[in-house]
Amino acid sequence: MKTRTLLTGIILWIWATQNVLAQIDFTQYHTPATLASDLSNLATTHPSLSQMFTIGTSVEGRAIQGIKISTNPGVDDSAKGDVVFVGLHHAREWLAAEMPLRLAEYLLTNYATDPGLQGCMNNLQIWIIPVLNPDGYAYTADPNGYRYWRKNRRNNVDGTFGVDLNRNYGYQWGLDSGSSPNTSDDTYRGTAPFSEPETTAFRDFIAARHNPWAMLTYHTFSELFLRPWAYTTSDPPGEPTLAYVAQDSIGKIAAVHGETYGENIWYTSSGEATDYFWSQYRMGAFTPEMRPATGGLAGFSPPASQIIPNNEENLPAALALIHDAGCRALWIKDYAGDSGVEPSAVWTGAGWSHAFWVSPDISTIPVTLVGGSTVTLNVVVHNDAGVTKNGAVVRAYYTDPRISLEFPNPVAVLIGQQTVNLPAGDTTVTFSWTVPTGTNIWGEHHWCVGAIVLHPDDRPLTTQIQLSNNIGGRNFETVDALAGDRLLMVAITNHLDVPVEYEALINREKLPRGWEVVAPHLPPNPRPNRKALLLGVRSRVLEPGETVLQPVHLHVPETAQPGTKATIEVNGVLKPLVPGKRVPVGNGFVFEVRVPKCKPCKTRQ
Amino acid sequence: MNSKTSARNPSLRSWLLVLVCLSTLLSLEATSPGQSSQNYQQPTDQGRSFYRIDVEDSIEAGLIEQELKVKPVLIRSRAFYYYGNEEANQLLRRYGYEPVRVKREDVLTRLVMVIRKKGTEEDLAKAGTTVVLREREYWVVRATLKQLQLLERLGFVVEELGRREPRPRQVRIVVPRLEQVAEVGGLRVDIYDTAKSEKGYVILGGAFDDSIDELKAAGFEVEILADPPGVVR
Numbered sequence: 001m002k003t004r005t006l007l008t009g010i011i012l013w014i015w016a017t018q019n020v021l022a023q024i025d026f027t028q029y030h031t032p033a034t035l036a037s038d039l040s041n042l043a044t045t046h047p048s049l050s051q052m053f054t055i056g057t058s059v060e061g062r063a064i065q066g067i068k069i070s071t072n073p074g075v076d077d078s079a080k081g082d083v084v085f086v087g088l089h090h091a092r093e094w095l096a097a098e099m100p101l102r103l104a105e106y107l108l109t110n111y112a113t114d115p116g117l118q119g120c121m122n123n124l125q126i127w128i129i130p131v132l133n134p135d136g137y138a139y140t141a142d143p144n145g146y147r148y149w150r151k152n153r154r155n156n157v158d159g160t161f162g163v164d165l166n167r168n169y170g171y172q173w174g175l176d177s178g179s180s181p182n183t184s185d186d187t188y189r190g191t192a193p194f195s196e197p198e199t200t201a202f203r204d205f206i207a208a209r210h211n212p213w214a215m216l217t218y219h220t221f222s223e224l225f226l227r228p229w230a231y232t233t234s235d236p237p238g239e240p241t242l243a244y245v246a247q248d249s250i251g252k253i254a255a256v257h258g259e260t261y262g263e264n265i266w267y268t269s270s271g272e273a274t275d276y277f278w279s280q281y282r283m284g285a286f287t288p289e290m291r292p293a294t295g296g297l298a299g300f301s302p303p304a305s306q307i308i309p310n311n312e313e314n315l316p317a318a319l320a321l322i323h324d325a326g327c328r329a330l331w332i333k334d335y336a337g338d339s340g341v342e343p344s345a346v347w348t349g350a351g352w353s354h355a356f357w358v359s360p361d362i363s364t365i366p367v368t369l370v371g372g373s374t375v376t377l378n379v380v381v382h383n384d385a386g387v388t389k390n391g392a393v394v395r396a397y398y399t400d401p402r403i404s405l406e407f408p409n410p411v412a413v414l415i416g417q418q419t420v421n422l423p424a425g426d427t428t429v430t431f432s433w434t435v436p437t438g439t440n441i442w443g444e445h446h447w448c449v450g451a452i453v454l455h456p457d458d459r460p461l462t463t464q465i466q467l468s469n470n471i472g473g474r475n476f477e478t479v480d481a482l483a484g485d486r487l488l489m490v491a492i493t494n495h496l497d498v499p500v501e502y503e504a505l506i507n508r509e510k511l512p513r514g515w516e517v518v519a520p521h522l523p524p525n526p527r528p529n530r531k532a533l534l535l536g537v538r539s540r541v542l543e544p545g546e547t548v549l550q551p552v553h554l555h556v557p558e559t560a561q562p563g564t565k566a567t568i569e570v571n572g573v574l575k576p577l578v579p580g581k582r583v584p585v586g587n588g589f590v591f592e593v594r595v596p597k598c599k600p601c602k603t604r605q
Numbered sequence: 606m607n608s609k610t611s612a613r614n615p616s617l618r619s620w621l622l623v624l625v626c627l628s629t630l631l632s633l634e635a636t637s638p639g640q641s642s643q644n645y646q647q648p649t650d651q652g653r654s655f656y657r658i659d660v661e662d663s664i665e666a667g668l669i670e671q672e673l674k675v676k677p678v679l680i681r682s683r684a685f686y687y688y689g690n691e692e693a694n695q696l697l698r699r700y701g702y703e704p705v706r707v708k709r710e711d712v713l714t715r716l717v718m719v720i721r722k723k724g725t726e727e728d729l730a731k732a733g734t735t736v737v738l739r740e741r742e743y744w745v746v747r748a749t750l751k752q753l754q755l756l757e758r759l760g761f762v763v764e765e766l767g768r769r770e771p772r773p774r775q776v777r778i779v780v781p782r783l784e785q786v787a788e789v790g791g792l793r794v795d796i797y798d799t800a801k802s803e804k805g806y807v808i809l810g811g812a813f814d815d816s817i818d819e820l821k822a823a824g825f826e827v828e829i830l831a832d833p834p835g836v837v838r
Contacts, residue, residue: 146772148833150795159716159766173663174680177791181681182747184716184737184771186795186811192670192677193663222798233787266783266799266806267790294798296809297775297833498664530661533700534668579667 024105026307029094032138035101035130036065043067046108053127056201058135059154064201066129067104071122081342082209083325085318086129086202087218089166089273091136091149092300095290095310096218100130102311103318117319120326127205132198133165148297152198154190156183163190166219167269168199169276170579172231178270189271199273206277207581211343213325214284214461216318217273221299225250225261225317226287228279230272237495238282238463240395240408241452245284245324245459249317252456256313259291279497281583282406284321284461288314323457329385330392330422330458332451332472333361334465340384345466347584351505351571356465357401357588359472362449364433369447369478371437377415379429379451379472383422385458390421392455394429398436398447401475402493402547405587406463407450409495415449422455435478445479446589464585475590483560483595488552490519490570490589494542499529500574501537504550507569516555517568522548531577541577554593562597653688655709658702660685673697679712686712710750716771717753718743720762732756737813738771740838745771747815772838773811775830778820781805785825792819 024038043052051073054063070077087100107126110117131137135153139145151162160183167179173193180187194200206212227242229235236242243263250261274285291310292302302310334344334356345354361380369375379396383389397412399405408414416431439445450473452460460470481488494500504519511517522540525532529541542548552570573586655678660666666680675693679686686707687693694704719729720743726736729746732755738745745766748756756763778789779802786806790796794810801807812820812827820827832838 146770146835158714161770170663170667174682177787180793182737182793182813182815183714184745184747184813185793185816186773187793192680193667266786267796268787269790294800294809296777296797296830297811299797528701530701531665531668534665534672536672577668578664579671 023109024101026098026102026311028304029307030098030101031141032131032134035097039065039067039101039104039130042104042108047073049073049108049111050104055129055205056197058133059152059197060135062134062138064129064132064134064198066127069104069107069121069126069128070124076210077125078210079341080123080125081211081213081325082125082127083213083322084127084129084206084209084215085218086132086215086273088131088133088137089217090164090219091133091140091151092147093218093220094137094140094300095220095302095307097130097137098307099218099288099290099311099314099318100128103315104128104130106315106319107322116327117322120323123326124322125209126322127209129202132202136162148300150186151188152196154196156188158183160184160188162186162188163196164188165196165198166217166273167271168194168196169203169271169273170194171271171276171279172229173271175231175268175270178231178268178272187269193271202273203276203580206281206283211467212277212281212283213342213467214321215274215277215286216321217285217287218290218314219287220290221292221295221302222265222289223259223261223291223293224265224287224289225253225263226265226274226289227263228274228285230265230275230287231268231270233268235410236278237406237410238278238408241454241460241463242278242284242286244393244454245321245461246286248456248459249286249288249320252316252320253288253313256316257309259293259313261288265289280578280581282462282464282467282585284324288317290314320456320459321461324459324461327458328469329383330389330453330455331382331384331469332379332453333359333382334472336360340382340469342469343466347573347586351507352466352573352586352588354466355507355569355571355588355590357405357448357473357475358590359451359474361472362451362474364476369435369476371435371478374432374434377431377433377449379431381422381427381429381453383424383427386424388421388423389455389457392420392422392453392458394418394420395452395454396431396433397450397452398433399450400491400493401446401448401587401589402491402495405448405450405465405473406585407452407465407471407473408463411495412450422453445477445481446475447478448473448475448587473587475588477592481591481593483554483556483564483566483593486554486556488554488568488591488593490550490552490572491547492542492550492572492574493547494544494574496574496576496585497544499531499541499543499577501532501535501577502540502542502548503573503575504552505571505573506552507571510567510569512560512564512566514557514559515566518553518555519550519570520553522550529577535577537577542574552591556595560595562595564595566593567591568593654690655707655712656687656689656694656704657707657712658685658687658697658704659683669697673700708751710754712749714747714749715753716745716747716766718764718766718769719746719756720764722762723760728759729756729761732759735815736818737815738774739814745813771813772832772836773813774817775832776808776810776812776817777828777830778808778810778825779804779806780808780825788823789820789825792816792823792825794820 167189170193179189277285345356365376396415399412568591734748
């Protein structure tokens with residue numbers, strides 16, 4: 001008996017010791033070597049859930065490595081969302097490498113025992129890159145180097161070293177207000193956007209993702225949770241959504257050790273990572289500037305005793321992002337057949353795969369809208385969580401349905417906002433909406449209503465309808481178009497801040513037999529746009545803020561019966577004229593067209 | 606050791622060759638103040654010509670690199686500088702650009718040490734250079750290649766920085782208004798943190814002397830703090 005007890009004790013001790021040994025030691029700062037080996041050990045210990053990957057090499061030839069966490073780590077699964085955590089753009093910010101390493105360890109060691117985490121992680125590919133700047137990191141750890149080095153170790157061939165990687169991204173690169181042209185400065189932006197292999201590798205890595213939905217880029221310090229834009233103090237498109245996520249994350253961080261992160265840094269930074277990824281992909285991109293709150297230069301080297309509490313308080317914000325990207329609880333349908341899979345629509349080259357601007361969850365009573373009348377606007381929100389979600393916020397907006405549509409957008413008008421408790425199942429949230437009179441400012445009888453549901457357990461991470469379950473949109477016509485008019489007009493505005501190539505394509509599948517609809521190509525621009533020339537674009541280009549009217553001609557057969565209704569679906573897309581992956585944005589229009597009862601009708605003057 | 610001996614011993618000769626190479630390399634990498642070695646490296650242009658075109662913004666610059674494979678050496682404001690040839694220039698002309706040949710000596714800059722043996726800062730300014738750091742025995746100066754040639758003609762001793770990478774000074778700046786924090790950042794201060802105080806906003810950051818000079822000229826009071834461990838001036 002004694003022997004058996006002793007043996008059991010020994011086995012338990014070995015088991016316990018191994019568990020302890022398997023844990024990563026965060027009581028001391030890692031060195032570049034121990035961080036790499038701990039990351040690699042995680043992948044070795046959890047082979048069914050993780051795999052090491054390399055996105056490229058640094059300017060001095062070091063591998064930029066990460067760990068992919070997914071239920072099928074060996075497969076790049078296009079059906080899953082991609083969430084990215086990256087650390088250490090700036091070499092001296094060592095806590096910014098410890099946090100993503102801790103996140104990887106947490107996810108891998110808790111997956112098996114946490115069904116909630118499992119549910120969300122199963123829908124995602126989580127990519128964690130603790131160190132984007134391995135050369136700088138090595139230099140800060142080298143006794144012959146400099147602990148407070150910030151940049152990479154590019155030899156600028158002018159007697160200086162280093163480019164600030166977080167001033168080297170391609171959006172708004174080169175502004176003197178937020179970066180330096182001087183090679184010796186710590187905020188030196190490089191000779192050109194993406195001049196550095198580290199930023200190029202990261203850009204290309206994100207561009208290769210199927211569904212880049214969210215990103216956190218860890219920095220220190222000042223205790224801030226920053227969101228785009230960094231290059232200006234003006235708000236970005238979708239500011240309310242970004243603000244909601246940031247403020248909620250701040251609350252989650254504060255709940256752990258009481259550290260209250262701020263939202264503003266009070267100065268601008270151009271060529272910064274989150275600005276690039278928000279502008280390019282509308283992927284929720286945030287910068288936690290972690291501990292300490294103050295400290296001058298020494299703030300970059302807080303005592304090692306800060307590592308664990310810093311990790312502890314930042315973990316819930318990271319997990320919330322994973323939850324929001326991977327676990328659908330509250331949602332609004334984008335089209336009748338939407339099952340909640342994202343993205344709900346993709347640009348196929350010949351149109352959007354689904355008309356995502358016809359949510360059946362958004363409707364009005366009465367159905368027929370008359371300008372100036374007050375109608376009931378119903379928004380159905382589905383709650384799949386199985387429990388009541390208290391304190392959800394539902395916002396409804398209307399806007400001109402011009403092509404670059406997102407919710408919220410800078411010109412959208414808030415119809416109303418309600419804070420509601422959403423029991424499991426479907427809930428209809430009702431708003432009162434005074435339908436705008438006449439036409440929208442482009443002469444159309446079209447309006448689009450967008451609805452967003454937000455909850456601390458379920459936040460939208462983008463403003464694009466087709467990329468988020470939390471957003472639905474529906475275009476409404478206030479007047480049926482008459483087939484006898486033979487002409488419909490679609491207004492397209494470029495809301496982006498770069499020129500775009502524009503296309504309008506007709507979905508002819510829903511047309512009655514014999515009907516023809518043509519959207520003639522608009523005449524080319526009077527002055528060719530050089531970016532369009534470089535990309536070989538021959539079609540019409542819209543400059544930022546420019547609006548054009550696209551005519552849509554109807555050809556109705558003589559035999560069409562009076563009163564016959566037809567649906568004309570116009571798919572619109574704007575493709576930005578930018579280097580790299582050109583991510584299309586868009587919207588569509590559905591015209592209900594009726595053959596007049598009198599043929600020919602007298603034209604009203 | 607005489608030359609005869611070395612010539613007869615191939616292994617010794619190899620060693621000598623290695624030593625000569627090493628010492629040449631070391632003299633390039635780690636020159637120190639007081640050494641009168643010649644100086645600073647001219648970046649090689651590998652016999653290529655240097656051109657400028659005007660672009661609208663950095664996005665257009667990115668498209669030129671991506672679509673036409675013309676790599677920028679430097680983008681500054683609307684100027685896109687590159688090493689080119691007639692083939693590249695023809696290609697660019699087809700897209701409406703007007704390549705202009707420029708002297709790289711007028712455009713590209715270097716950061717060098719100018720030993721404080723002769724001349725004054727005023728002379729350096731007159732030559733059009735920028736003093737980035739004032740160290741005890743030397744100035745760290747940013748200058749175009751043409752300006753460096755001028756300095757040498759004026760008798761300044763110009764040397765490579767080598768391993769003496771310039772380190773910014775630690776600064777503390779108090780500004781009364783919040784929007785001035787961004788102004789300070791715009792004058793190339795690497796801002797570490799900003800805290801609200803009774804007198805306004807206290808900015809702690811790093812800056813070189815050229816930036817500090819501009820801050821002072823703009824009316825900001827700049828307090829220089831102690832350097833961190835490991836910084837030798």
